[in-house]
Amino acid sequence: MPPSIHPVDLITALRQKHLTPAIVFLTSRRACDEAMESFDVADIVLPPARQEVIAAALDRVIANYPSVAEHPLIPTVRRIGVAAHHAGHLPSWKIAIEELMRQGCLDAVFATTTLAAGVDFPARTVVITQSSIRKARDFTDLTIGEVQQIAGRAGRRGKDQVGFAVITPSPYIDLGVLTKGLTGHPESIDSQFTITYPMVLNLLKAHPHEQIHAILAKSFAQFQLNQRAELLERKLDALHVQMEPFGPRVCTDWITQWQTFDQARRQRPHRQQVKQQESPELTARFHFMTPGRVVGLTRGRGIVLRQYRSKGQRNPMISVLRPDGAVTECPAATVAEVFDRVFECDESSAFPWCSAASFDELHYQLTELPTRLPTLPILIPKVSEPLPDAIVQSLGDFPCPTCTSRPACQKDVAVASRLRQEQHRHIKSIQALRASLWHRFQERVEVLQKFGYLTPSAHLTEDGEWARLIRIDHSLLITELIRAEAFAGADPALLTGVMASIAHDDDRPGAFPRISTGLSSLLGQVRKLAESLSPYEDPPLLRADIAAVAERWIADPTLTWIGLCRLTTMAEGDIYRLLARTLEFLSQIHTLHATHPGLADSASKAIALIRRGVLEELP
């Protein structure tokens, strides 16, 4: 079975059930174009009468928009009554298709799901082939709202009694997403309020710094933050009620008191049993009973082979080599004297605790020892007598151990401290929710002060006065470029090239027409500046090929639209949108004519030069 229905079969099926006109939403522009290609050889042509209707309607549209006439899809539209409608097409083509749809001439339009919101014409049927949509760089599942928006195009008021939303599977479709989308309740929407540099400048221009707080408080963002804060406040109230039994006791803040007490109690070193049992003398001597040391026992002498602690009581023990060649284990306490004589001892981990050679050697040395040996002088530290009630002493600062409410405190402290911790957390988050917008605003103010658009008292400087008129994306980069006089004396073509590369935010690959050296060096500077501004503003893509396309269109007034399209692999519609958006950016620059006459002049020249050919014809 094919992974998805063939477009020709799809149209046949829809026609057969009288489900046309239909909008078919496909994954990508390429899918739409391939669907169109598959109709080239199809024999599902319309009856001549309908072909004539379409031709007549097309002629009417072409009269308004001549660029439609040369469109390669015209024959398919005439013959079969299907068309593609996506962002890769010129607006004039899309308008033409929408007009034909409204007149009911077409059987089907193939559109991309990405542009579902921009498809503003209804049909009897909507065909859905996928459950995800390309957002930014990867695919995400359609939301319930989006599914309903797409399906909602079906059913024309006054022309249909019922509309149809037909799902046809394609690879990677998730039926669950779609059925949930159709039957579910649309998602809630959340504010996406961000504070931009032009917003800060414009607000401070119109209002004193003190009033801004009140203005930000009027945003939907703050409204929703307040909702969350109120929710937390209700939780806080509930916590307050829960905390009631844990009010002041003998001390007012008994929780903290107990916690400190508890901590001190835990930190106090544990008594070590070993130390208590061992006499300090023994401890000091035990250090010197290392392998090879000659010691005097109650009967005779010996050489220590190893020292260790006994398993159960952890008593200090030694293994001793006796003059008769035996190895005995004895408690360190039985050692009468520690002599000042040590022999080499090659230790090993198993009986007899040293190598055979060194055992023999030691045995020999032991028998050869003189009768009198000097004893080792060992300093025995003086032991301070331990205090009888150590706990009370070390915790002398705390009244808790003797307090009357000690049992109650001990019992409740776990619950109470958890509740109090929660309370603190909520209070902190409420504060953050209430003040976060203001903090973000202050951050922006600081950046603008740093760059000299605002005075330290948050008034607009001379630069700030004109910079507030640039109300587009990447405004900081653009104003900084103007201040750095990057465009001083730049001709309209260079200005357009740079603006285009700043304006363009699509990462669809494009070809690379030859770029002029002037533009490429200017673009290098812009890139450097954008990079240095990146802590304060996300840098734009600054694609060189985009800049080159826009520059070429301005620099060469004889260049036709077709010629421009041939220079690059970008789709017509993308080039159009690029130039239209550049136009917007340029017209913003044009508003600076009072302070930067040269630049504004250059911008207006560029605007005049952009508007030709297809761009002039269109609304």
Next chain:
Amino acid sequence: MTIDELERLLAQQPVAVLHRLARGRVHRHFRAGKRRLIELLLQHSSQNLAGLESDLQTLIAERQVQSTPLPSGARSAPHTPVPAQKRLPPRGAEPDNSEAAVSLTAWLEGLGVPPPQPFVPDPWQSEALAALDDTDVVVSVPTGSGKTYVAVEAARRAMEDNRTVIYTSPLKALSNTKFTEFSKIFGSDKVGILTGDRQENGQAPLLIMTTEILRNLLYDAASGEIDVRLDTLGLVILDESQYIADPERGVVWEETIIFCPSQAKLLLLSASIGNPQDIADWLTSIRPTASRLVRHSKRTVPLRPGYLHPNGKLVPLFKTAAIPSGHPNHLHPEAKRLFHEYEEETMPSGRSRR
């Protein structure tokens, strides 16, 4: 019905009815006892109370029908047919037990052009227009319900009052479409357009613009550059205002609404969203008058979801012809079977690779 009433009603039903009600709503409902089942159903009802209620009513009605012929056996009779068939694999499932699935003919029924009838505004449209006389209005209705009619009528009324109307849309293409449309309705001298790259008839009483342009106008006005158009501004229509949740551009809608002059009425038109009440409450909190929310979820032209198999076979998607709200699992058995088949054959799973 309140939650308490629902709980009481649920408690009166035999456990078999509860199990049927829980199917598709509660995971592993057959494990739960009656009390737990009621608890779970009530939990679920927070998501879709209306759907639960209507299903419950149908089940009760069905039970009454069944129990009338054999009043004595009513206790044991409804138990038998319920759980057994559900376990069958979808492949073998005949039209599913209780409610028979809709047939293709029934699904296609009604297809065609309705007889021409004089245009009568829907109640919600009149309601929105009436409310707009006094206050701001938030409209949240499904796509294709006729929001444009409200916009046009509201604009007409404001213009008759010699007030300026500003209509904004998120996309330039939509602005252009509306410009053409409104020019046809009101005459081209009455309508102007202002977008980033197009300015025509900028002093007309009805101005169409992108929201960004309106925001810029409002900023200029706030910083002292007087614009006559804003003095006589009577109505601001923000179309597709669900764009307020757009990650990049949503902020523009908020700025526009915050700085919208208080003498002008606001009309927010949006597709169905989950929390239109929040938007209305927000407007109430920052605007001089309490705003009015107009919402409904019923489509003017009913929608029938279908499933088209790659081999050209068309079947209804759900058991019912219309969309079963709140029941994404009530798939038509045939659609379910075909999709299952499709997945078996196309998915690169272990079995099909062999």
